[in-house]
Amino acid sequence: MVVNSLAGQAIDRGLETLRPGGRFVELGKRDIYANKPLLMRPFSRNIAFFGVDVTALLSDPAGLHTGRRLLAEVAERVADGRYRPLPHTVYPAARVGEAFALLQHSRHIGKVVVSLDPQDGPVPVRTRPGPPRLDPDSCYLITGGLSGFGAATARWLADRGARHLALVSRRGADGPEAAAVLSDLAARGVTATPYAADVSDAAAMARVIGALDATGHRLAGVVHAAMTLSDGPLTELSDERIRAVLAPKMAGAAVLDALTVDHDLALFWLYSSFAAAIGNIHQAAYAGGNLFTEALARRRGRTGPALAVGWGALGDVGHVAREGLAPAMEALGAEPLGPHEALAALGSVAASGTAVTGIGRYDWTRVRSWLPALATPRFSALRPADGELGGNSRQDLLAALADVTADEALETVNRALAEVLARILQTDTARLDPALPLQDYGVDSLMAAELLTTLRQRLDVEIPPMELLQGGVTLTDLARHVLLRLGVRTTDSANG
Known part of the structure; x- marks a missing residue:
């Protein structure tokens, strides 16, 4: 006897396994509803095929009595051990x-x-930590808070309930963005006080913190967002240029740590960069300064709250937006995050207790193509499995399809999808027929979800699950879907 709930070729294979006089009990409904044909040769061995729909049996008034009797019999056999x-x-x-x-x-x-x-x-x-609770009667100090991402942080803290902010920059209220930032915060009901001070100057910062203490609003948090860039190859960087970059990061972080060690702070955030983890041949000093902030966060985190955030590319505000680098960063695989989205992510991880974290959006396959450091073991958890879609990102695949015919494009995508599906099914690609329905290979909802997730992550292609799970969809059909969403035609112009 074969009790079957599978579809497609599984029915044919099941019939073939029966010896003469065997019985095939079909519980599945997919092929029945699709009115699929049934091979007749196996019936030469005097086998029997029974289609059983228990739900129909119980809902049919004529069969209700029989259904109740059968259920009672099953329950009895379960109770006395005959059915295990x-x-x-x-x-x-x-x-x-x-x-x-x-x-x-x-x-x-x-x-x-x-x-x-x-x-x-x-x-x-694992509970998802919520954003930090801010005390409206306390004060929060932000270095670099009168421009760029520091100002965006000030607005975010204000939206989270902060009502007293101390914004520090070297030019203070005379900075080019300061007036707009202060006006915006005032409109939100926030008392924001600008301070002109160099964060690496311990005496100047001591005066700022002393002035804060005198206001009666205790210092409850520090965000160190101040930074300076002076990009260039290491061989072209003078001692002066290196010091200019290191001072706000290293000296500034050290000064803030020393001056607040006796304060009961609820948050102590140091803004770092992904460059600290992977390096940058044009930002040696900047990467080194950020590494220092991360080491400081780990040390300070042993006795109190401290967090260093390695930011990826940020859009709309800051250096990437100011220099118009967003398209280049996205082409390299580092899609800029808007300040709102970035800070929302920071709010989620701030209460996690970690000392160093990274926040960014990356296409790891594309980034790895120009950044050898990502091939090292420390980044292995971030890299997609080798072999998925031939190791191609969306841009790589589009480049490969640029100068081929429609038939060649379809074959290329078919081959790439077959590699993914073979890995999911744990079989060989040679055993997959592009013209055979996916359901005939036993692709279930979990496998379909993995396949669709791979397409979304690697190619930025969204395909509704129902399009994949509906009866009769083949690898070739799926390849056409992918090409359509990539904007690649699947018929040659010469053929219409």
């Missing part, structure tokens, strides 16, 4: 990820059960 549980594998809830992986790759026999038995031990639950 199906083969199953039990995972404690703490290992639910392993259970899904087993199910996803069809390595299981029978059912996969997740147990919530208290004897299995506590289930680790």
Whole structure:
């Protein structure tokens, strides 16, 4: 006997396994509803095919009595042990990820059960930390707070409830953006006081903090956003240029740490850069200064709150926006984040207890193509698996399709999708027929989700799940969908 709930070729293969006189019980409904044809040769062995729809049996008034009788009989046989549980594998809830992986790759026999038995031990639950709560009666100091991303941070703190801000820059209220920033904050009901001081000057910063203490609004938080850039190859950087870059980052962070060590701060944030993790041949001093801030955050974090944030490319405000670098950064795989989105992410991680974090949006495949450092083991968790879509990003694939015919384009995408699907199914690409419906390979909803997620992450192509799961969709159909969303025609102009 074969009890079947699969579709497509699984039905044909199941019929072939029956010996003479065998019975095939079809519980699945997909092929029945699709009115699929059935091979007749296996029936020469005197086998029988039964189509069973239990829901129809229970809803049909004529069959309701029979259905109740059968259910009672099943319950009796379960109770007396004649019907035993199906083969199953039990995972404690703490290992639910392993259970899904087993199910996803069809390595299981029978059912996969997740147990919530208290004897299995506590289930680790990761709560999403909320943004920090700000005290409206306290004061928050922001270096570099009168322009760029520092000013965006000031606005964000104001929206989170801060009502007293101390904004420090070397030019103070005379800065080019200062008047607009102060006016905007005043409109939000915030008392924002500008201070002209060099953050690396310990005496000047001591006077600023002394003035804050005299206002009666205790200092509750510090955000160090001040920075200076002087890009160039290391061989062209003079000692003066290096000092100019290091001073606000290193000396400024050290001064703020020393002057606030006795203050009960709720937050101490140091703005770093992704350049500290991967380096930049034109920003050696800047990368070094940011590494210092991260080391300081780790040390200070042992006794109190401290966080260094390695920012990726930021759009709308700051250096990338000011210099018009957003298109270039995006082409390299580092899509700029808007200040609102970036600071919302900061709010989520600020309460996590980590000392150093990174926030940015990256296409890791594209970034790795020009940044060898990403091939090192420390970045292995960020890199997509080798072999997915032939290692191509959206731009790489578009470049490969630029000078080929429509048929060649379809074949290229077909081949790339086959590699992804073969990895998901854990089979060889040679066994996949592009003209065969995906459901015939046993592609279920979990596998489909993995395939669609890969397309979204690697190619920025969105395909609704129902388009993939509907009956009859083949790899070639999916390849046409991908080409359509990439803006590539699948028919030659010569052919109309």
